[in-house]
Amino acid sequence: MDLKLIQAFVLVAEELHFTRAAERLGVAQPVMSQWIRKLEAEFGQPLIERTTRTVRLTAAGSAALPHARQVVDAARLLERAIDHEGTSVLGSVTLGYAGASSRPWLPGIARAVRRQAPGVDLRLQSMVYAGAAPSLVAAGDLDLAFSRRPQTYTGLVDRVFEYERVLVGLSTDHPLAGQEEIRLIELAQDPWVMFPAHQGSSVRDMGLRLASQAGFTPRIVQEAPDSYTILGLVAAGVGVTITLSSLEHVATPGLKLVPLAGPARYLTATILHRRKPGRATQAVIDVLTGLHPIPDRPEGWGCCTDR
Numbered sequence: 090m091d092l093k094l095i096q097a098f099v100l101v102a103e104e105l106h107f108t109r110a111a112e113r114l115g116v117a118q119p120v121m122s123q124w125i126r127k128l129e130a131e132f133g134q135p136l137i138e139r140t141t142r143t144v145r146l147t148a149a150g151s152a153a154l155p156h157a158r159q160v161v162d163a164a165r166l167l168e169r170a171i172d173h174e175g176t177s178v179l180g181s182v183t184l185g186y187a188g189a190s191s192r193p194w195l196p197g198i199a200r201a202v203r204r205q206a207p208g209v210d211l212r213l214q215s216m217v218y219a220g221a222a223p224s225l226v227a228a229g230d231l232d233l234a235f236s237r238r239p240q241t242y243t244g245l246v247d248r249v250f251e252y253e254r255v256l257v258g259l260s261t262d263h264p265l266a267g268q269e270e271i272r273l274i275e276l277a278q279d280p281w282v283m284f285p286a287h288q289g290s291s292v293r294d295m296g297l298r299l300a301s302q303a304g305f306t307p308r309i310v311q312e313a314p315d316s317y318t319i320l321g322l323v324a325a326g327v328g329v330t331i332t333l334s335s336l337e338h339v340a341t342p343g344l345k346l347v348p349l350a351g352p353a354r355y356l357t358a359t360i361l362h363r364r365k366p367g368r369a370t371q372a373v374i375d376v377l378t379g380l381h382p383i384p385d386r387p388e389g390w391g392c393c394t395d396r
Contacts, residue, residue, distance in 0.1 A: 255353075
């Protein structure tokens, strides 16, 4: 069985998006699709269900995923053991990241880990929702994770990584798109596009809380599983949304991001890990500490939601 096919399956399962999985592997999207079809042919049954709107695992794919991850991890550790014999730290570290908001930081982190801690195999795993990070780290499914405050789990430590300013997302032809800032109450009659309610999205929770403080309940007409889809729907005029400055890098034609009126509000992005990390995890923490010093806290009343 070809290892690259198994690796392709694991990446698609993590991203639930063929193009993003192909980018992580450094191949074209049609090649990724071809590899998945070849692996499914070898198994004799579909592993991934594809529609025009969604990508999800079949029952067989869900059953195969943990074993496929073990195969990929073992192969990586084998390669590292041969290439870096005698290094002081050798092990695998899984870093969970929350979709599009933390994606821009990943290449620099991966390069720094390979340079400064070559005996560590850094594995990147997409979580989509930062709200899932504490339970996954506490359970040992992740060694490190991007998360957001507040953090209430005992036995976990978080370190501020970035302050993400709260923004309004709307289409460029929206009547308010020309304003330099928007009062949330001005969007009370608009349809909204949000993350699903049952997934633990900190962005959704924050948006509903701010709307409640403004005196209304948003009319949510469409839910979507990731920021790329949400911003695309907003650009198409389906509705408005609440988003973050960490998403400004997502180039979406027809989309306008505008600050909220009044005092700036932020979510506090963090890196989360267990209180007593292993040697390999500590090596990655040390790399992150040097690469991204703790930023200064923004000034202003009501600036952050972790108070």
